[in-house]
Amino acid sequence: IVSPSEARHWQTLQSLNPLRYPIFENIKSVPPDVWENEHLVVERFLADYQDGLFYINYFVFFGEKEISGRMGAGDPIVKFSNCVVDQTVPVPDTIRRCRAQMNADFGRIDYVRDGDNYCVIDVNKTEGGGVSNHEVREELHFLASGLETFLNQDNTSRHESFSTEV
16 A cells, blocks of 8 residues: 555656556545546556465466466565466356457456456456566467367367466
């Protein structure tokens, strides 16, 4: 939570560090200059906080191949780079319906659990790259085999999942 002593020049900011997004206590705590800055976006922070960790779920898919997991970190902004827990979890039906409604064959959906509901917080129709991709070579090879879905259009719809446990 951002304290008043952490005053920033909100009206002149053009970007923020994605690992250090400010989290305000409530909507009234957001400085007026933030609302007036066209380079900034305000989103409600939904925390899936359990046993001292913040969690985010991810669902990566290509055709019938999918990887679904849940990452946990001590920092409220959970990224692969700071996670201390990465466990396989089933994909909730509501998230599958979201994918179907978007007609997405390839991509990633990030979501959090909010009580009994799931809330999508990010959708990417491309999967990111970077220097860390060598660490997930098996997962990428598995996803790449999803291309067979499109080469063999007579396949029945079945989803094959990859297990990732850290």
